Structure formats: structure tokens, C-alpha cells
Amino acid sequence: MKIIAPIKHLIDYNVKVRVKADGSGVGLANVKMSMNPFDEIAVEEAIRLKEAGKADELVVVSIGVKQAQETLRTALAMGADRAILVVAADDVHQDIEPLAVAKILKAVIDAEAPGLVIAGKQAIDNDMNATGQMLAALLGWGQATYASEVAIEGEHAVVTREVDGGLQTIKVKLPAIVTADLRLNEPRYASLPNIMKAKKKPLDEKTAADFGVDVTPRLTVVKTAEPAARSAGEMVGSVDELVSKLKEKGIV
Amino acid sequence: MAVLLLAEIAGGALALDATAKAVTAAKSLGDVTVLVAGPAAAGEAASKIDGVAKVLVADDAAYANGLAEPVADLVVSLAGNYEHIVAPSTASAKNILPRVAALLDVMVLSDVTAIVDGSTFERPIYAGNAIQTVKSNDSKKVLTVRTTAFDAAGQGGSAAVEAIAAAGNAGLSAWVEDKVAASDRPELTSAKIVVSGGRGVGSEENFAIIEGLADKLGAAVGASRAAVDSGFAPNDWQVGQTGKVVAPELYIAVGISGAIQHLAGMKDSKVIVAINKDEEAQIFQVADYGLVADLLDAVPDMTKAL
Ligand SMILES: Cc1cc2nc3c(=O)[nH]c(=O)nc-3n(C[C@H](O)[C@H](O)[C@H](O)COP(=O)(O)OP(=O)(O)OC[C@H]3O[C@@H](n4cnc5c(N)ncnc54)[C@H](O)[C@@H]3O)c2cc1C
Numbered sequence: 001m002k003i004i005a006p007i008k009h010l011i012d013y014n015v016k017v018r019v020k021a022d023g024s025g026v027g028l029a030n031v032k033m034s035m036n037p038f039d040e041i042a043v044e045e046a047i048r049l050k051e052a053g054k055a056d057e058l059v060v061v062s063i064g065v066k067q068a069q070e071t072l073r074t075a076l077a078m079g080a081d082r083a084i085l086v087v088a089a090d091d092v093h094q095d096i097e098p099l100a101v102a103k104i105l106k107a108v109i110d111a112e113a114p115g116l117v118i119a120g121k122q123a124i125d126n127d128m129n130a131t132g133q134m135l136a137a138l139l140g141w142g143q144a145t146y147a148s149e150v151a152i153e154g155e156h157a158v159v160t161r162e163v164d165g166g167l168q169t170i171k172v173k174l175p176a177i178v179t180a181d182l183r184l185n186e187p188r189y190a191s192l193p194n195i196m197k198a199k200k201k202p203l204d205e206k207t208a209a210d211f212g213v214d215v216t217p218r219l220t221v222v223k224t225a226e227p228a229a230r231s232a233g234e235m236v237g238s239v240d241e242l243v244s245k246l247k248e249k250g251i252v
Numbered sequence: 253m254a255v256l257l258l259a260e261i262a263g264g265a266l267a268l269d270a271t272a273k274a275v276t277a278a279k280s281l282g283d284v285t286v287l288v289a290g291p292a293a294a295g296e297a298a299s300k301i302d303g304v305a306k307v308l309v310a311d312d313a314a315y316a317n318g319l320a321e322p323v324a325d326l327v328v329s330l331a332g333n334y335e336h337i338v339a340p341s342t343a344s345a346k347n348i349l350p351r352v353a354a355l356l357d358v359m360v361l362s363d364v365t366a367i368v369d370g371s372t373f374e375r376p377i378y379a380g381n382a383i384q385t386v387k388s389n390d391s392k393k394v395l396t397v398r399t400t401a402f403d404a405a406g407q408g409g410s411a412a413v414e415a416i417a418a419a420g421n422a423g424l425s426a427w428v429e430d431k432v433a434a435s436d437r438p439e440l441t442s443a444k445i446v447v448s449g450g451r452g453v454g455s456e457e458n459f460a461i462i463e464g465l466a467d468k469l470g471a472a473v474g475a476s477r478a479a480v481d482s483g484f485a486p487n488d489w490q491v492g493q494t495g496k497v498v499a500p501e502l503y504i505a506v507g508i509s510g511a512i513q514h515l516a517g518m519k520d521s522k523v524i525v526a527i528n529k530d531e532e533a534q535i536f537q538v539a540d541y542g543l544v545a546d547l548l549d550a551v552p553d554m555t556k557a558l
């Protein structure tokens with residue numbers, strides 16, 4: 001079985017985000033970029049399925065600017081077999097919406113015919129939490145989002161999902177879309193020899209136009225603003241002082 | 253203009269708080285029809301929410317466990333009559349609505365925090381580090397709304413309830429089991445007080461002191477990602493960018509450093525208290541009251557003092 005993992009190249013989660021003064025967006029020029037953390041988890045899961053003999057090939061796909069190939073190389077160094085870069089933007093500030101990403105991924109999947117797609121639950125830049133579900137819809141496949149456990153059992157994936165009340169286990173027909181949540185696994189670091197080897201693994205470059213997908217955004221950004229700031233309050237010296245302040249305020 | 257609102261169903265019943273908050277958001281967009289993919293009793297409960305014009309109930313085994321594929325197909329089968337399709341931002345709706353949007357060939361708007369007009373919405377991005385205002389150019393708007401950003405609509409409605417047929421089930425997925433811990437505590441996202449513990453709590457056993465303080469206050473219990481990852485607390489207690497978003501009257505953060513991903517889930521709380529042994533901890537920058545102390549002493553002391 002072939003697995004496809006879509007991975008997004010975006011601002012590193014440790015970088016402090018700055019809203020541009022003109023309100024046009026968030027400053028991304030010259031900031032550290034990395035693989036979306038949820039996608040590292042997705043790639044790790046796919047590699048583990050390969051190691052367990054449940055899959056035989058892992059293809060990673062990224063859509064965005066040319067520099068996304070760095071993130072694809074990271075996935076290749078972790079253990080992916082080959083990569084597809086779909087160049088759909090020439091400026092990092094131009095985010096490709098989940099609907100357009102899903103359409104491009106559908107085209108890739110139609111050609112590659114994987115048995116399973118593992119995406120991340122959410123991209124930590126746009127916080128959309130949508131692409132996997134949209135892709136499943138376009139393909140007419142089943143979906144198992146927010147996975148904390150994945151087992152392949154014959155023609156099905158049995159997936160435990162993190163939901164509001166706790167955990168839900170479902171069984172979804174393959175091929176299917178799974179999206180990875182935080183507890184699915186702990187991603188490995190790529191070793192130096194594997195980073196070297198990854199440089200020789202195949203990385204195919206395409207464009208959105210090759211797939212005939214229009215990436216024009218459906219949502220026009222009117223403005224981007226800083227959230228209301230919250231200022232620090234006061235330090236209290238003891239538990240008793242804390243409790244009496246809260247009582248004074250009438251909140252306990 | 254008409255709005256179709258997908259009611260939140262949990263444990264086979266209407267999740268009133270989440271649904272009533274989404275009704276408040278939806279009302280500003282047009283006449284609200286609530287869709288209940290669940291039992292008749294949930295439909296009755298939804299009809300009493302103030303501001304609901306009509307309730308449609310599709311009571312069918314296909315919807316019993318909220319599986320995304322059949323529920324999305326049901327919503328899509330009704331979508332022709334509505335300009336807006338709305339749901340509260342719960343794990344369940346966030347699973348379903350993007351699927352609905354893609355089937356309709358429109359974008360989804362996740363976690364809307366303010367409605368500017370019928371096509372313009374505000375939503376947080378980058379873990380709440382920025383608030384984006386976006387205008388949808390799609391013919392239909394499919395959105396999930398953050399429940400912390402809208403007050404719950406009241407009771408006193410008496411909307412007509414109509415039973416509708418199910419929209420079939422392609423059988424792409426099947427439910428196996430739910431592991432839901434029963435609790436007498438208030439629900440995390442609607443509680444007036446939340447006490448959360450972080451990695452600093454140290455162990456699952458120590459988490460009992462967090463729960464003890466919560467029970468004294470009649471509060472819900474939350475946790476940081478690190479506390480959940482370490483096995484101190486269950487996943488559904490996680491507060492943050494990728495967990496639950498809460499905005500109670502009082503949020504008490506214990507042994508939590510205040511990473512941006514955690515702040516994303518609680519910084520709209522009215523009053524924030526932080527207890528941390530590190531006076532440099534980031535959490536103090538957003539706290540109304542900060543106490544530098546060892547939580548193993550301070551939390552039991554606080555429970556006693558209340
Ligand atoms: C993709 C992604 C998504 C994430 N989503 C979330 C999310 O939704 N929610 C979330 O919370 N995090 C999330 N995180 C993780 C986040 O970045 C932090 O790692 C996490 O919030 C840290 O948890 P913590 O504050 O409990 O632990 P730490 O940062 O380790 O802090 C522990 C604190 O406890 C204090 N402490 C230790 N012992 C004591 C004691 N005896 N008495 C008093 N204080 C003590 C320490 O001084 C320290 O400040 C996410 C991260 C990523 C990459």
C-alpha cells in the first residue's frame with residue numbers, strides 16, 4: 001500500500017508572530033520556516049506503518065512556494081521515499097486555501113492511487129483544520145480526523161479519535177483520509193546520514209497549473225490586526241492574600 | 253436570508269450551551285433553521301431556544317454517532333435553501349463542516365469570533381496572535397463559530413419542529429466505540445471557573461490536588477498539552493490552540509508556563525490567576541493575580557482557605 005502525506009511549509013512554531021503595521025498580514029520575510037508540527041506526526045505515523053510492513057511507499061506532497069522543498073527534504077530525511085512539490089505561489093505571504101490545496105491533492109491522488117492519506121489535523125498558521133475533511137469530500141472517501149491511534153486491518157483503518165468528550169474509535173474503509181492529532185506519536189529526528197541520503201531521493205516539481213487548479217482565494221483578507229492586548233496584573237504574596245482578593249472581587 | 257444551523261449533539265442529546273451560542277451568532281445573519289441530526293427530544297430542546305425560527309429533525313441510525321460522511325450529506329441535501337450554514341466550533345462540527353463546504357465547492361470559515369456582515373467575518377490565526385477579517389466571495393458561507401465569542405441565546409422559543417427524511421448512508425465509516433469519562437463537574441467550555449494544571453503538577457497522582465481545588469470551587473478541570481502528553485490528564489481536558497478554547501469568569505493556571513499555544517485557549521478569560529514557582533514564567537504576563545509558590549503547597553492551602 002502506498003501512503004501520501006501532505007505537508008505544509010510554514011512559520012516555525014517557536015517564532016513570535018508579528019502583524020505588519022499596515023494590517024496587510026503577518027510578516028514572514030526572513031523568518032524561520034519548518035514543517036507544520038502536525039505533519040511531522042503524520043509523516044512519522046506513515047513511516048511506522050511502513051516499518052510495520054503495512055505500507056510499502058511513502059510519498060510526501062507540499063503545495064506553496066518553491067522553498068517548501070526544504071520541508072519536503074526534511075520528510076525525506078525522516079524516511080519518506082519521494083516528494084512532490086507543487087509550486088502555487090511565489091511569495092510566502094500568499095497562503096493557498098484548504099479548498100485549493102484539497103483540489104491539487106485530489107489530482108495528485110488520482111494519479112498516485114494511494115491506499116491511505118495521512119494529513120495533519122491543522123496548519124498552525126491559518127488554524128483552519130479543514131484540508132483533510134475537504135479532500136475526503138472531493139474524493140468521496142471516508143475520513144478519520146484527529147487520530148491518536150491508527151491500525152490497518154485488512155480493507156479498513158481502525159482509528160481512535162480525540163473528540164470533545166474523550167475518545168471515539170471508528171472503522172473507515174480504505175482508501176481513506178486520516179488526520180493526525182498530537183498524541184498519535186512522537187516524531188523522530190532525522191539523522192545526519194539520512195539527511196545526506198535524502199538529498200538523492202526523488203523530488204518532482206509541478207505547478208498548480210499542471211493540475212488545472214485555480215488557486216484564487218475565495219476569502220479576501222480585508223485586514224489583519226493584533227489581538228486585544230492583556231496587561232499583567234499584580235503579584236500577590238501569599239495564598240491568603242490571593243483568596244481575599246478573589247473574594248473581594250466576588251468571583252469565588 | 254436564511255441560515256441553517258447544525259445543532260451540536262453529544263451523548264445522544266442536544267448540547268444546549270454550544271448550540272444556543274451558535275444561535276446568537278446565526279441570528280445576526282438571518283432566520284435560523286436548526287438542523288438536528290439526532291433524536292426527536294433534541295429537536296424539542298432546540299425549538300425552545302430563543303430566536304430559532306424552525307427545527308428540522310432527521311432521526312436516523314446513520315446519525316447516531318455523528319459520523320462526518322452521512323451528516324455532511326444530510327446538510328448538503330438541504331443546503332439549497334440557505335445562504336449560511338453555521339455550527340458551533342466543536343470537534344464534531346469541525347469534522348463535518350469542511351466536508352460540507354468542499355461538497356458545495358465553497359471555502360469554510362473556521363472559528364469565527366465576530367460577524368461583521370453577511371459575508372465578512374473575523375477569525376483568529378497563528379494561535380490567536382493575529383485577528384484576520386475576511387470577506388467571502390462564495391455564494392454560500394459555511395462557518396463554525398467560537399462559542400466563547402457569543403453569549404448563549406435564552407430560552408422561551410417555540411419554533412415549529414418538522415421531521416425530515418434521512419439522506420442515506422454510503423457506509424464509508426462505522427462507529428466502533430466511545431470512551432467518554434462521566435463526570436459531575438461542569439463542562440470545560442461552559443464552566444464559570446476553570447482550574448488547569450500543567451507539567452509542573454508532576455504526576456497523575458498530584459493532579460488530584462488540581463481536581464480538589466476545582467471541586468471546592470465547582471469548577472471544570474483543564475490541562476496544558478504537556479500535562480496531557482505526560483499522561484497526567486485526559487486529552488479532552490487540553491486547553492489551547494489545538495485543544496479547547498475557554499473564557500470563564502475565572503481561570504486558574506497551575507504549573508503552566510504560558511506558552512502561546514496554551515494562551516490561545518484561555519486568554520479571553522475574565523480573571524486569570526497563575527500559580528508558578530518560576531517568577532519569570534510567561535503566564536504572569538497575562539495574569540491578573542500571580543503567585544510565585546510551589547504548587548504542591550499553594551494549591552492544597554488554597555483549597556483549605558476557600
Ligand atoms: C502544534 C502544537 C500545538 C500545541 N497545542 C497546545 C495546546 O493546545 N495547549 C497547550 O497547552 N499547549 C499546546 N502546545 C504546547 C506548548 O507549546 C507548550 O509546550 C505547553 O503548553 C507547555 O505546557 P506546560 O506549561 O504545562 O509545561 P512547561 O512549559 O514545562 O511548564 C511547566 C511550568 O510549571 C512550573 N512548575 C514546575 N514545578 C512547579 C511547582 N512545584 N510549583 C509551581 N510551578 C511549578 C514551571 O516553572 C513551568 O513554568 C502545542 C505545541 C505545538 C507544537
Ligand SMILES: Nc1ncnc2c1ncn2[C@@H]1O[C@H](COP(=O)(O)O)[C@@H](O)[C@H]1O
Pocket residue numbers: 005006007008009036038039042061062063064096098101118119120121122123124126127128129130131132
Ligand atoms: N499547502 C499545503 N501543502 C501541503 N499540505 C497542506 C497544505 N495546506 C494544508 N495541508 C495539509 O492539511 C493539513 C490541515 O491544514 P489546514 O486545513 O490548513 O489547517 C495540514 O496539516 C497538512 O497536512
